[in-house]
Amino acid sequence: MRVTRVTPGHPSAVYGEGSAGPARDGGGASAAPAGNGADPLATAGDIPSAGSDAAPATPGVDPSAASVVGRVDLASAYAVLEEVASLREFPTLLPRAEAETLLRDPPPEYRFACFACVDGSRVVGAAWLTFSQSENRHLLVADLAVLPSARRRGAGTLLLDAVRQQAAADHRTVVLGETFTPYAAAGPVPGPAFAEAHGFTRQYSALHLVLDLPTDRLEALAAEAAPYHREYELISWPDACPAQYVDEYCGLLGLVDQEVPLDELAIEPKRWTVERLRTAEAHRREHGRTGWTTVAAAGGVLVGFTELAGTPTRPGQFEQRSTLVRREHRGRRLGIALKAANLQAATRSARDAPGTVHTWNAEANHPMLAVNQQLGFRVVERQDLWLRTSPPTCPLPPPAPHPPGSPLRWVNPSDDWLAPQNPLGQPCTSRANPADEWSPHRNLLGPPRVAWVNPPGKRLAHRILLGQPCV
Structure with a gap:
């Protein structure tokens, strides 16, 4: 078996066992069967993890040491993802045409790669890799799929080896994958078993729910909830956020990653600006995607929102995205009112088809699960997110002195990954850690952190701007 990076329009060099790693027995099912579930890195118009960038070579792999055995096009690789996704009752894989569009024209804050595993002349496995270019640059999100007939012959392990090489080449220390399990499944299923066997740990569990349209309960639920929030106004819009709400809406979006339960999964919250939102909306519009948003306002101030997204390649299928109500405004049934109003707006635009x-x-978000069950959603499968951490590949640089006359410690002027760990909950006020060591990672590009270095109980996983003092 061999692994190749798929690039539409270009021949694909296929890397054999000496480059991508030897096939090993027992590597059957995928660590993350193809599909776009509750992507923790995507909200508010962002792109699900399917697509590819256009880089023609695989970093960390020497093409001269590989045997070029032919070309693997996107259709052949994507057919594997489609076949594996079809095994689920409600597959959510991005349609192939849309994936190719995203591959050729990725959104500004992501890049993608696609790999195929080839056995002879047959593509038996595929992987989509998602690289965030903004927050969470330590993460590589990998969706793996292996045909059922080719499992337990090393294809999954070979793909995972290629993914790990790609992560190391891009200085990403964490690989994140997902598995889907039927909600009523009895006994073990292959995806989680593969993940555990390859050193992944479960970090987050969610339930996948579906609602059949049209539904006749939205109007009654909205009327029942109305007396609890009479002082609030519900405002709905399609596509782009109106200019008069855009600043407050960005503020609400920025709360999602901080307040939505994510179990043990530690990710860096997105920083939403007007420019970022407008760019996401423009990219969505250019590719024919649709969106509906409903917000709740009190005294002219936005206090909650919910979103739905649709795609022209899959008419009649919608994705319920983020829903959030500010803490001080909860307990007034705004969650169910927002969702009911937004679903009514979307179904009217679809002419009740x-x-x-x-x-x-x-699974820990009991209030939102209760809201969705009232709306008529039913649970169909379980989604688990799995994480595997690798040590940084960069060598440690020699210690550097204080900048002359500076009362501050410089965090990482040599742009290298470092090993020491900050204490849990230590405020970033004078130096990065009490042992007078360099910080382990660089924070996101932007102003220096003045709050906590890392969340309680978590290892620091972000990066600080090159040369930025830790004040």
Whole structure:
């Protein structure tokens, strides 16, 4: 077996066992069967993890040491993802045409790669890799799929080896994958078993719920909830956020990663600006995607929102995205009112045609699960996110002195990954850690952190701007 990076329009060099790693027995099912579930890195118009960038070579792999055995096009690789996704009752894989569009024209804050595993002349496995270019640059999100007939012959392990090489070449220390399990499944299933066997640990569990459209309960639920929030106004819009709400709306979006339960999964919250939002909206519009948003306002101030997204390649199928109500405004049934109003707006635009709404909720998010069950959603499968951490590949540089006359410690002027670990909950006020060592990682590009270095109980996983003092 061999692994090749798929690049539409270009021949694909296929790397054999000496480059991508030897095939090993027992590597059958995928670590993350193809599909776009509750992606913790995507909200508010961002792109699900399917697509590819256009880089023609695989970093960390020497093409001269590989045997070029032919070309693997996107259709052949994507057919594997489609076949594996079809094994689920409600597959959510991005349609192939849309994936190719995203591959050729990725959104500004992501890049993608696609790999195929070839056995002879047959493609038996595929992987989509998602690289965030903004927050969470320590993460590589990998969706793996292996045909059922080719499992337990090393294809999954070979793909995972290529993914790990790609992560190391891009200085990413964490690989994140997902598995889907039927909600009523009895006994073990292959995806989680593969993940555990290859050193992944479960970090987050969510339930995949679906709602059949049309539904006749939205109007009654909205009327029942109305007396609890009479002082609030519900405002709906399609596509882009109106200018008069854009600043406050960005503020609400920025709360999602901080307040939505994510179990043990530690990710860096997105920083939403007007420019970032407008760029996401423009990219969505250029590719024919649709969106509906409903917000709740009190005294002219936005206090909650919910979103739905649709795609022209899959009419009648909608994805329920983020929903959030500010803490001080909860307990007034705004969550169910927002969702009911937004679903009514979306179904009216679809002329009440038959369809399905997909949503994902953390198993620990009992209030939102209760809201969705009232709306008529039913649970169809479980989604688990798995994480594997690798040590940084960069060598440690020699210690550097204080900048002359500076009362501050410089965090990492040599642009290298370092090993020491910050204490849990230590405020970033004078130096990065008490042992007078360099910080382990660089924070996101932007102003220096003045709050906590890392969340309680978590290892620091972000990066600080090159040369930025830790004040």
